[in-house]
Amino acid sequence: MRSLDAEMAAHVQRAAEAVGVRVLLSVDVEEICAHADGRPRSVKTSVGELPADHVVLSTGVRPATALAQAAGLALGPTGAVATDAQQRCPSADGVFAAGDCAESFHRVLRAPVNIQLGTHANKQGRVAGTNATGGRVEFPGVVGTAVSKICRYEVARTGVTEREAHAAGLRVASSTITARTRAGYYPGAGPIWVRLVVDPIDGRLLGGQIVGVEGAAKRIDVLASCVWNGTTVGELEFYDLAYAPPFSGVYDPLLIAARQATNLLDGGTRR
Amino acid sequence: MRSLDAEMAAHVQRAAEAVGVRVLLSVDVEEICAHADGRPRSVKTSVGELPADHVVLSTGVRPATALAQAAGLALGPTGAVATDAQQRCPSADGVFAAGDCAESFHRVLRAPVNIQLGTHANKQGRVAGTNATGGRVEFPGVVGTAVSKICRYEVARTGVTEREAHAAGLRVASSTITARTRAGYYPGAGPIWVRLVVDPIDGRLLGGQIVGVEGAAKRIDVLASCVWNGTTVGELEFYDLAYAPPFSGVYDPLLIAARQATNLLDGGTRR
Numbered sequence: 001m002r003s004l005d006a007e008m009a010a011h012v013q014r015a016a017e018a019v020g021v022r023v024l025l026s027v028d029v030e031e032i033c034a035h036a037d038g039r040p041r042s043v044k045t046s047v048g049e050l051p052a053d054h055v056v057l058s059t060g061v062r063p064a065t066a067l068a069q070a071a072g073l074a075l076g077p078t079g080a081v082a083t084d085a086q087q088r089c090p091s092a093d094g095v096f097a098a099g100d101c102a103e104s105f106h107r108v109l110r111a112p113v114n115i116q117l118g119t120h121a122n123k124q125g126r127v128a129g130t131n132a133t134g135g136r137v138e139f140p141g142v143v144g145t146a147v148s149k150i151c152r153y154e155v156a157r158t159g160v161t162e163r164e165a166h167a168a169g170l171r172v173a174s175s176t177i178t179a180r181t182r183a184g185y186y187p188g189a190g191p192i193w194v195r196l197v198v199d200p201i202d203g204r205l206l207g208g209q210i211v212g213v214e215g216a217a218k219r220i221d222v223l224a225s226c227v228w229n230g231t232t233v234g235e236l237e238f239y240d241l242a243y244a245p246p247f248s249g250v251y252d253p254l255l256i257a258a259r260q261a262t263n264l265l266d267g268g269t270r271r
Numbered sequence: 272m273r274s275l276d277a278e279m280a281a282h283v284q285r286a287a288e289a290v291g292v293r294v295l296l297s298v299d300v301e302e303i304c305a306h307a308d309g310r311p312r313s314v315k316t317s318v319g320e321l322p323a324d325h326v327v328l329s330t331g332v333r334p335a336t337a338l339a340q341a342a343g344l345a346l347g348p349t350g351a352v353a354t355d356a357q358q359r360c361p362s363a364d365g366v367f368a369a370g371d372c373a374e375s376f377h378r379v380l381r382a383p384v385n386i387q388l389g390t391h392a393n394k395q396g397r398v399a400g401t402n403a404t405g406g407r408v409e410f411p412g413v414v415g416t417a418v419s420k421i422c423r424y425e426v427a428r429t430g431v432t433e434r435e436a437h438a439a440g441l442r443v444a445s446s447t448i449t450a451r452t453r454a455g456y457y458p459g460a461g462p463i464w465v466r467l468v469v470d471p472i473d474g475r476l477l478g479g480q481i482v483g484v485e486g487a488a489k490r491i492d493v494l495a496s497c498v499w500n501g502t503t504v505g506e507l508e509f510y511d512l513a514y515a516p517p518f519s520g521v522y523d524p525l526l527i528a529a530r531q532a533t534n535l536l537d538g539g540t541r542r
Contacts (some may be wrong), residue, residue: 040331064388118521119514140509147513156513217518218489224511225496238411240495242427243502247488250389254492 003146004209005161007176008195011146011203011211015151045233063101063115071095076101085138087123087128096132098124105141108159108227109168115144137247144207145224153186159207159227173200179253181215183245192216194257196223196233203232203265208257215247222254233261274417275480277431278447279466282482286422314409323531334372334386347374351385356409358399367403368394376412378428379477379498380439386415415478416495418488427491430478430498433468444471446532451525452486453515463487467494467504474503474536479528486518493525504532 001009012021028046032055034040040055063080065073076082076090082090085105089095099121108249120142147156166174174197174251182189198205208223209220210216211238215228236258243250251259272280285296297499299317300308303326306312334351336344345362347353352368353361356376360366370392374383384416391413398410416429436443445468453460463483471476479494497507507529514521 038355047459057376099373117514119511122521123509128485140506141511143511145511147515147518149515149517158511158513169299215489217513218486219492221490221512221523222496223509225493225502229500231496231500235411236513237433238394238493239499240390240412240414240416240429241492242416242429242495243388244418244420244488245419247418247425252492261401 001155002163003157003161004155004211005163005174005197006255007196008193008209008211011015011193012150012153012155015153019151021151036221038153061100063114063116065101068097068101073097076112078103078112078114082112082113085140086131086136087124087139088131096128098128104139107141107143108170109164111168113144115142117146119145127266143224143227145220147220149217152213153211154214154216155209156210156216157207158220158224160197161207165197165206170206171200172206173198173261173264175257175264177253177257177260179256180249181212181253182247183249186245190214192219192221192253194253196234196257196261198261198265200265203234203262204230205236206211210253215253219252219254233265272426273428273434274428274432275482276434276445276466276468279464279480281483282464283421283424283426286424287289290422292422311379320364332371332385334385336372339368339372341402344368347383349374349383349385351383353383356411357402357407358395358410359402367399370401375410378412379441380435382439383429384413384415386413388417388418414495414498416418418491420488423484424482425485425487427481428479429491430476430497431468432478432480434467436477441477442471443477444469444532444535446535448524448531451520452483452524453518454520461485463524465524466491467532469504469527469532469536471536472514474505474533475477475501476504476507481524482525486524490523490525504529504536508533 007113016023028108029043040052043050043055045054065075065081066211068081074082080103081101083097083102084090087096087098089097100116104116104120106113124139127137127223127258130137143159145158162174176193176195178218179192180189181192195209197207205226210220237255241252272283287294300314302315304313311323314321314323336352337348339352344360345353351374352372353503354368354373355361358367358369371387374385377389393493395410398408401408407470414430418427433443435446447464447466450463451460452463461484466480467477481491486513508526512523
């Protein structure tokens, strides 16, 4: 679960273990062994041989660029097809690229990325089609928002993780809070964790991660809009977010997280 | 349901009627009649007498300002206690006001309002307490976000309705879309309606209303952040919102709504 920082990924691991999944990390897969008829039988690993009825490989994705390269299109630094904001290939006049094979501009990293998501592909395809047919519209980039449902949790992220920020040479501070998804007295509440990744000098939100039994998926979109706009945690702390007991406590978990991050940056001196 | 424009309120009315509630609008209440022991018996109205076991009056709220007025504090144009952004009463040095009795600055109307919500009261109380004890922090205002659960629907709003915009003399255009809360093939999807209220000249989002079986409550917070920041529907249309089949179609209902509003403003000419 490298899309989250380790502290947040641990919640997902525990949720998987709670339904009986045995999670082995940092284990090398050495061989996938099959029955005579081709069905999987076991997986040999650095911690021994494990019986297996099914084997699912989930080892990441790479853009399929063979066609583009054969056509002489330039690839960008990520290995995907380079485009400008109109989805034009700078290397070939009149050629457009969009979707999983193409780069996107990341608004936090200020650099091209290759993220394979249907949301980006759809928007880019529309931009490419519009410009190819005489319109003029620009794709303004991405902030790396993604969400999954894993066991009992909604798992969501946007912007950059602390690890990604470090890798990109960004100055970074992080702060995580635990809250409840509904007012304390309202039935059906469950845990929700919110982690904010912040520029420690100006307080801009660089990323966010949310794991929770409900409400993580759509809450991440508020953080995505903050990351998109360079909103500071000091601003977010006062946002006029919706409150009713079935949906949050009077301070939404996002506001609690923003306040803790603000206090952290202030060294607790402001208030 | 005057917190919504009539078109959106109609969904709430139908949901109430679907569970057996008889909704009578524009009917005058003439008398509440009681049994000899004081228990309610009926309500006399302009369309006849209706039997009643319980009578609930929900006629709005007014700030309780008797104490403030007795103390010589000035009220603002809304009839609530006037304060500055630090929650100080300009009319009395060293006195602060916060919560349901006090005015808030509305960021769209650019005018004081008196909205009785726990979220505002909590934040204002913290601001008042901070400033009263030697700190310095400002309450940046409100955008009128609110959410309820009514029968099968989550009902949410932020900013101004079209009616409120008209009443305030704002130029305004509105656009409503119908979408589904999950990917088409994913079980458990239901309807969601999103109405955007927009400045027709510059495309700024002035308000939003959402009614849906799920996901309305937290989606309104994205619109609240847009209204807060003066984001245009053209910008919102490209926001990098989360997508996975349990949570939305590949185009989130908010993005569909923003696109329709953008097309409306463009007169369909841009693309």
